[in-house]
Amino acid sequence: MMRFTFLTAAVLGCVTAAAADVVVLRAEAWLDVEAGRRVTPGVVVVEGERIAALNPASLPQGARVIELPGMTLLPGFIDAHTHLGSDLGPGWESRSVRWSDIDHALLGVRHARATLESGFTTVRDVGSSGFYDVALMHAIERGDFPGPRIVPAGHGIGATGGHCDATGYAPGVLEGGPEQGVADGPAEIVKAVRYQIKHGAKVIKICATAGVMSYEGPVGSQQYSAEELRAVVAEARLHGIPVAAHAHGPEGIIAASEAGVDSIEHGSLLTDEAIRVLKKNGTWLVPTLYQWFEEYDLPPAIHEKNEFIKARVGDSMRRAFAAGVRVALGTDAGAGPHAQGGREFTAYVEHGMSPADALRAGTVNAAALLRTDDRGRLKAGLLADIVAVAGDPLTDIGVVEDVRFVMKGGAVVRQPQ
Numbered sequence: 001m002m003r004f005t006f007l008t009a010a011v012l013g014c015v016t017a018a019a020a021d022v023v024v025l026r027a028e029a030w031l032d033v034e035a036g037r038r039v040t041p042g043v044v045v046v047e048g049e050r051i052a053a054l055n056p057a058s059l060p061q062g063a064r065v066i067e068l069p070g071m072t073l074l075p076g077f078i079d080a081h082t083h084l085g086s087d088l089g090p091g092w093e094s095r096s097v098r099w100s101d102i103d104h105a106l107l108g109v110r111h112a113r114a115t116l117e118s119g120f121t122t123v124r125d126v127g128s129s130g131f132y133d134v135a136l137m138h139a140i141e142r143g144d145f146p147g148p149r150i151v152p153a154g155h156g157i158g159a160t161g162g163h164c165d166a167t168g169y170a171p172g173v174l175e176g177g178p179e180q181g182v183a184d185g186p187a188e189i190v191k192a193v194r195y196q197i198k199h200g201a202k203v204i205k206i207c208a209t210a211g212v213m214s215y216e217g218p219v220g221s222q223q224y225s226a227e228e229l230r231a232v233v234a235e236a237r238l239h240g241i242p243v244a245a246h247a248h249g250p251e252g253i254i255a256a257s258e259a260g261v262d263s264i265e266h267g268s269l270l271t272d273e274a275i276r277v278l279k280k281n282g283t284w285l286v287p288t289l290y291q292w293f294e295e296y297d298l299p300p301a302i303h304e305k306n307e308f309i310k311a312r313v314g315d316s317m318r319r320a321f322a323a324g325v326r327v328a329l330g331t332d333a334g335a336g337p338h339a340q341g342g343r344e345f346t347a348y349v350e351h352g353m354s355p356a357d358a359l360r361a362g363t364v365n366a367a368a369l370l371r372t373d374d375r376g377r378l379k380a381g382l383l384a385d386i387v388a389v390a391g392d393p394l395t396d397i398g399v400v401e402d403v404r405f406v407m408k409g410g411a412v413v414r415q416p417q
């Protein structure tokens with residue numbers, strides 16, 4: 001009898017706790033991103049931080065119901081390429097000598113919140129000084145302020161004088177070593193990779209070629225040898241984490257893909273041969289496309305590089321999309337505007353991708369690249385990272401630029417006005 005009473009109390013306790021913790025989202029439809037299919041109606045039951053059921057036969061009693069009429073539910077968006085603690089605000093050019101890493105972290109607080117409210121519930125931060133990306137990740141996990149789930153890289157790793165180094169300063173100013181991601185030859189590279197991982201990196205970012213927002217050149221030239229690229233990949237693999245390679249020019253793209261990196265970031269100067277190699281190796285392309293067409297006030301040397309890429313990147317992406325290269329969405333927010341990631345989906349469609357493929361790029365594909373298979377789809381058991389848009393994104397991709405509802409881990413971040 002005693003035993004029975006105890007069990008009854010325990011069961012009742014569970015039911016009460018569960019009912020208070022259950023939220024039902026009732027929309028017009030939900031999007032099965034893998035199938036590219038809009039399913040009606042769109043009822044998602046959320047228990048705690050996870051999805052419990054989709055379109056169940058009956059609704060759980062006592063659940064809180066959130067009505068989202070006319071809307072489509074989608075998995076929270078994922079941006080595979082951000083720099084949350086950077087932007088092109090006043091004085092950005094000299095921040096590397098005027099700002100501390102704490103300044104960058106605090107700027108990141110603002111951009112993290114705006115990014116989450118725009119519908120991006122996970123971002124990969126690829127290259128930041130002093131591990132402020134890891135600090136942001138921890139603070140958001142503690143619930144200190146709102147922001148997306150972060151997959152941090154620590155310092156981007158590259159050659160002395162390369163895009164991941166600080167160039168344009170006098171000798172003795174901002175000279176870094178492997179700890180800060182400046183590493184030459186396999187031995188230093190191994191040390192650089194291990195140091196980033198020691199301090200929290202969940203992905204290794206490298207600079208395989210020259211870049212735009214830096215003073216070295218020419219813009220697409222290869223900056224790591226095949227041997228150095230292989231050293232990065234071998235070390236990252238020992239730790240079970242992926243490698244993201246910044247690369248613009250075809251030689252560096254091909255060398256990085258052949259060395260086994262998981263993704264090419266930017267990939268803005270693709271040749272047919274480079275596209276063939278990416279396809280052969282199954283390397284992901286993270287296009288960072290829409291930000292090229294923004295207007296920025298850039299120093300002349302950087303403006304020139306930006307114009308060079310801008311004239312070529314559209315054609316490059318069109319051919320890559322048409323060839324069926326695997327694409328994961330990335331914006332390069334920080335080098336471009338923050339919290340406008342919805343425009344990246346639109347840019348893919350404008351360059352020939354179907355809306356369903358674009359939506360996959362920013363959800364299930366990006367989740368695969370980030371190795372976070374607990375999100376990126378609406379499915380029972382996965383994290384309740386859910387957004388809602390007005391209308392049907394399969395017929396009008398532009399609706400993703402105006403996300404109306406955001407939930408992260410079962411907690412409502414944004415409600416329709």
Ligand SMILES: [Zn+2]
Pocket residue numbers: 081082083126332335
């Ligand atoms: Zn970047």
